[in-house]
Amino acid sequence: MMAPTGHPIAGKKILISGASAGIGRETALLLAAQGMQVLALGRNESALQSLQALAPKGSLRWLAGDLNEAAHLDAIEPELADVDVFLNNAGVLRYAPIMDLTAEDFSWMFQTNVLASIQLTQRVARHMVTRRKGHLVFMTSIAAREVYRTASAYCATKHALSAMARSFRLELQEFGIKVSEIAPGMVDTDIRASSDHPVVVAAIQNRKFSPLSPAEVASAVMFALQSPPNLCPDLIELRPQGSL
Numbered sequence: 001m002m003a004p005t006g007h008p009i010a011g012k013k014i015l016i017s018g019a020s021a022g023i024g025r026e027t028a029l030l031l032a033a034q035g036m037q038v039l040a041l042g043r044n045e046s047a048l049q050s051l052q053a054l055a056p057k058g059s060l061r062w063l064a065g066d067l068n069e070a071a072h073l074d075a076i077e078p079e080l081a082d083v084d085v086f087l088n089n090a091g092v093l094r095y096a097p098i099m100d101l102t103a104e105d106f107s108w109m110f111q112t113n114v115l116a117s118i119q120l121t122q123r124v125a126r127h128m129v130t131r132r133k134g135h136l137v138f139m140t141s142i143a144a145r146e147v148y149r150t151a152s153a154y155c156a157t158k159h160a161l162s163a164m165a166r167s168f169r170l171e172l173q174e175f176g177i178k179v180s181e182i183a184p185g186m187v188d189t190d191i192r193a194s195s196d197h198p199v200v201v202a203a204i205q206n207r208k209f210s211p212l213s214p215a216e217v218a219s220a221v222m223f224a225l226q227s228p229p230n231l232c233p234d235l236i237e238l239r240p241q242g243s244l
């Protein structure tokens, strides 16, 4: 039997939302170093500038803006016609006991994690359908299949996003479009910084395992992108060892 080889990704154009921090940032750097043409999105301009400085010269461009604003989606539109891969990664969370979550918490998480993310995916996918090729990669979470205490709203958004990922796959596979879902457990990023409820802070302090690194998740994204044409990695779940 031949050893598996990664399908070439160099020269392909990838759009990455949430590339200014955490998993998206690490993935942008890894894929730029592999020769992909990266278009990085995020709100934090200075973080995007420093990301560009770290990437190989000419491999990474960025567009700053809020995905919840239609004007930003319109500004991205002219870039979409030749996107080969979309890493749909931007996301937010606030953990708190279910009775302490506010209506604002729910709408903030659903707006960013589900509604904005689907709108951008539709825009990218329209061009992929025309070209009859492309790869949509959704960064969901273990929270897309499980629910856990204090994470109700976030889990609901990730369940919804996963349902959308599977629907995109179902309806767009006939156009040659792959859809992959990357579903990590806890990753060492700043995403939990706004979760300051004492119950949540205590739970995080008492955890008995080390979270994944953003680089480990980035390598799973690269694995999915390197799949040969007739192989679609539908779902890659990643857990920190010892976290069950």
Ligand SMILES: NC(=O)c1ccc[n+]([C@@H]2O[C@H](COP(=O)([O-])OP(=O)(O)OC[C@H]3O[C@@H](n4cnc5c(N)ncnc54)[C@H](OP(=O)(O)O)[C@@H]3O)[C@@H](O)[C@H]2O)c1
Pocket: 017, 018, 019, 020, 021, 022, 023, 024, 041, 042, 043, 044, 045, 047, 065, 066, 067, 068, 089, 090, 091, 092, 112, 139, 140, 141, 142, 183, 184, 185, 186, 187, 188, 189, 190, 191, 192
């Ligand atoms: N960390 C984990 O434990 C974990 C586990 C499983 C799945 N995930 C998922 O992985 C993805 C990335 O999370 P992360 O941990 O890397 O988080 P992070 O470090 O907080 O990064 C989140 C990214 O999303 C961007 N973003 C958030 N709201 C935005 C908006 N309204 N408009 C534009 N960009 C926005 C942020 O950009 P700015 O900062 O520039 O606004 C940032 O680049 C999320 O979808 C998250 O749900 C994370």
